[in-house]
Amino acid sequence: MKNTIIKYGAIFTLLLVWSFNMAAQRAEIGLRLMPTYSNLAVKTSSGGSVKGEAVLGFGVGALLGFNFTNQVGIQGEVIYNTISQKYKELDIERKIKLTYVNIPVLFSLNTGKTNVINLNIVAGPQIGISVGSKITTTGGDVAQPNAVLSVKKGDLGFAYGVGLDFSLSPSHHSRLSIGYRGVTGLFDISDNSRTITTDSYYLLDRTHIKTNAVYIGLSQLF
Secondary structure (H helix, E strand, O other): OHHHHHHHHHHHHHHHHHHHHHHHOOEEEEEEEOOEEEOOEEEOOOOOEEEOEEEOEOEEEEEEEEEOOOOEEEEEEEEEEEEEEEEEEOOEEEEEEEEEEEEEEEEEEEOOOOOOEEEEEEEEEEEEEEEEEEEEEEEOOOOOOEEEOOEOOEEEEEEEEEEEEEEOOOOOOEEEEEEEEEEEEOOOOEOOOOOOOOOEEEOOOOOOOEEEEEEEEEEEEO
16 A cells, blocks of 8 residues: 555656646747848939938847747747938938837747757747837938838738757756847838928838848746
């Protein structure tokens, strides 16, 4: 009887430990720093278009993930992101700055979430919420029409990327992550519904956001 109790007690303990380890692999939270380059086509005062010089933007965010298995999972992120573009027209230099809160929901495939090194591929939709836009103009001795920067409040894009996770602890639950993230906008972000004067023009016209970013971050499996 005593041996039976010990045997079942040992089995129960092993199952409890196994269940805890399985649960510990499921949830994930993390923080990321994400410098971003953008690609925007802008209009000139003469009605033409020009692709500006990419300027490094700033991105920072948090993620919450759930891993169905050690290889398959899903993650949601909230990223505060600035998109910057600079271009010249005659003797005028303009710098565009768009600010978004982006919310991607990504399906992830992993070589092994709790491995010492994990290679992951992610893809999924991204909702963008515009929280600010600004244009800075310098130079200009010759009078030109006034450029108007106007964007829609929301955007929808397709996000994709690849990354590496490195274990920072013996349990492999604390991770350092580095990787690449691209986003292709699916809709025109320009808003040409505002009333403008005859000596003004819209800077953006049929413009889709396209960004490329690298990221570094820390995450914890629970």
